[in-house]
Amino acid sequence: RKEVEQDPGPFNVPEGATVAFNCTYSNSASQSFFWYRQDCRKEPKLLMSVYSSGNEDGRFTAQLNRASQYISLLIRDSKLSDSATYLCVVTLSGSARQLTFGSGTQLTVLP
Amino acid sequence: EAQVTQNPRYLITVTGKKLTVTCSQNMNHEYMSWYRQDPGLGLRQIYYSMNVEVTDKGDVPEGYKVSRKEKRNFPLILESPSPNQTSLYFCASSSLTGNHYGYTFGSGTRLTVV
Numbered sequence: 001r002k003e004v005e006q007d008p009g010p011f012n013v014p015e016g017a018t019v020a021f022n023c024t025y026s027n028s029a030s031q032s033f034f035w036y037r038q039d040c041r042k043e044p045k046l047l048m049s050v051y052s053s054g055n056e057d058g059r060f061t062a063q064l065n066r067a068s069q070y071i072s073l074l075i076r077d078s079k080l081s082d083s084a085t086y087l088c089v090v091t092l093s094g095s096a097r098q099l100t101f102g103s104g105t106q107l108t109v110l111p
Numbered sequence: 112e113a114q115v116t117q118n119p120r121y122l123i124t125v126t127g128k129k130l131t132v133t134c135s136q137n138m139n140h141e142y143m144s145w146y147r148q149d150p151g152l153g154l155r156q157i158y159y160s161m162n163v164e165v166t167d168k169g170d171v172p173e174g175y176k177v178s179r180k181e182k183r184n185f186p187l188i189l190e191s192p193s194p195n196q197t198s199l200y201f202c203a204s205s206s207l208t209g210n211h212y213g214y215t216f217g218s219g220t221r222l223t224v225v
Contacts, residue, residue: 043201043216103153
């Protein structure tokens with residue numbers, strides 16, 4: 001079983017739609033959680049951290065459910081520029097900078 | 112501009128011919144790491160370094176070497192490349208202070224071994 005699992009998609013949605021991505025992690029000792037965005041053939045970039053209380057950054061909302069070992073990312077009012085692959089990332093307790101990446105969910109926003 | 116610089120961006124080589132991919136960061140980060148990315152497998156860590164002269168294996172270290180003689184540089188060495196090392200490689204760095212875990216990635220090196 002993979003440590004971090006994501007639905008690979010692709011998700012094809014019309015502009016303006018709301019789309020949600022899910023991610024599950026296997027290690028209950030996981031400590032910190034993130035969403036990264038990766039454009040085609042480019043480097044991953046940090047989109048947002050995920051906090052236990054849930055957090056929002058503009059059109060993006062991230063939530064964490066530690067009991068179910070589940071992370072989500074919600075994108076409202078999708079823009080064409082949101083088209084990318086979204087990577088779910090976790091760190092283990094005691095591994096200060098050891099990030100474990102999911103294989104990503106591909107999103108295409110259509111005009 | 113704060114950045115991680117990798118070179119080359121693209122490389123085609125033959126099996127067995129030693130090569131080095133360079134990585135340099137200008138942010139005085141202690142932590143540096145190499146990843147490879149393959150379809151369906153995500154990013155997998157090859158090696159990482161917590162500081163100068165301190166390196167350790169990641170999840171897929173076989174066939175690779177690294178060195179950290181200076182804080183800013185973390186080259187990846189393939190002594191005898193094989194076709195299964197054809198991949199997209201990323202170098203990344205991060206500060207070890209504070210609670211921010213964000214990595215800064217280089218632009219990637221697409222390696223093809225024939």
